[in-house]
Amino acid sequence: MGALRGALSFTRFFVRGELPDGFRDRFMKNIKLRKFEPLTAEDEESERSGWCVIDRVFDLEFDHEKVFYNSYLNLGLRVDRWRVPPALLKAQLQEAEEELKAKKGLNKLGRAQKADLKQRITIRLRKRTLPTMRAYDLSWNLDTGVLLFWSNSRRLHDELAALFEKTFGLNIVPESPFMAAVECGLTDEQLYVLRGVEETIFFTQNAKRIGE
Template sequence: MGFFSGRVTFTRFKLTGKAPQLFDETQLELLANNAAGRQRLVSADGIETGWTAGAHILDTNFELAKNIINDMLFFSLRIDQQKLPSDLLRAYYSVDLQALSANNPSGKPSARQKREARESARERLEHEAKDGRFIRRKAIEIVWDRKSHEIYFGTTSVTQLDRLIVLFRNTFGLTFDSLTSGKIAFNLAELHQQTRNVDDAAPSNFVPGTTPKEYAWILDESSRDFLGNEFLLWLWFRADTDRETLKLSDDTEAVIMLARTLTLECPRGQTGHETITSEGPTKLPEARRAVQSGKMPRAAGITIVRREEQYEYKLIAETLGISGLKLPNTGEDDERAQLDARADQIRSVIETNDLLFEAFIKLRASSDWQKELRAMQKWLHLEAKKENPADQE
């Protein structure tokens, strides 16, 4: 159970409709009725989906003690895909074709024999596949947090999202929306009556004459997901100018550091992307040069200390998804207490992340942003001067 042991990766989604008063046998029964291998949902491409109970990829035994932890419902989406091995298909075809054309006077197979060999080879392989020997199974963990009424989907990829949406709706009668950085920004702006400023926001001109006005990876003109990219650059700026301690709206403080990894990409989609791996990637000259050339951060390794607890993870800019989250030891001896404490830790990380983003959005949507933007422009300009001493002559 990755959410409750080891490193954690997930993307958040907000459920529509009313949250249940509590999780109980009702939800477990619904999961069991749609369990993998029992009542499977088969898509047009032949891929089958169903739920598992999370202990392992074949586990369909849903239990209160195992699947309900601290007001969280834990389960997994299993995806079964039939993958006929192409090398074996070619081998069967070759063998069958040789047998069919063995008596040909020309020594060469006819078009009809080639067609028959292809058909017989596929039929043979599909017959063998009936016992499931060629099925590839993959499970993605899911947490439904009743307190926040959110889904934590255990991946930062959206490849399997459509399958999750369909199966979840068929199981629980509920749908959900993605919580991207733009949508979270709108939600947070409502708290400070700043929604108009977020709605009117356009990409900031961090490097005048160089920073693009549009981001190639954001296709929806109404999206404000570029605020996630600006958020990462702002955190970089704060940490690099010795202002890594942030006062949050709940009167706590968070110390932020960017470490281990940094991914940058050209918003124009012209010069590609680069990933820098280092203990301090933002300190390296190539990282600063990338931003000076117009690239923006799309993901960054973050270390945060808040309430005397330290969290490490990679933050994805547009979705605010979390990857490789390392949680501190809970300090609990009892196994159940450890699980409950870990659930609280996950909530604490999400709360901290949201509070940090709130601090940025509150500033970004205020009249003070222009002053901050000028400081960031100067910061980038000075770094360019340091790297190009000849420009100072």
């Protein structure tokens, strides 16, 4: 969602590190290794993320033309989640526990028995639905090192940073006034002074203070 549809809500990152020789082929190989793998009802995890082709959430077959456009590398971060209604899971689990106790003549079930029942019921409920699916666009200018990610979610930023480092061997740093100054080429002395600047909050004289 975002890049190819003109959405304006994105977060800017700076990519730290040097591009290796032959990076396009190397990156393509690593992208394929970390492409999205669809969830199954039997999976222990309830959420999974990985790369997909930008603006094509179901396209997991990568080639250079789909990923590289001039000096840009474009991808989608696909995130799928199983969402089983907690109330439904609880109700069916209670029913299954009562049936098992009656069948085996037990007054109480052990922890392992409860865990096994919960897993089986969760799988059964998952098979009745589909996981939720979202894809978030990413566009990386390989010349400038600026990366745009079409999400403002802090949790997704962390997920992106981890997958990005595993895939490309590089770190991303979110845009901030200090990082913008670094990218502008300030001297070490100027950056030292900037580090000591305290944040200033501006408000009009007519603005009411909290509690007034």
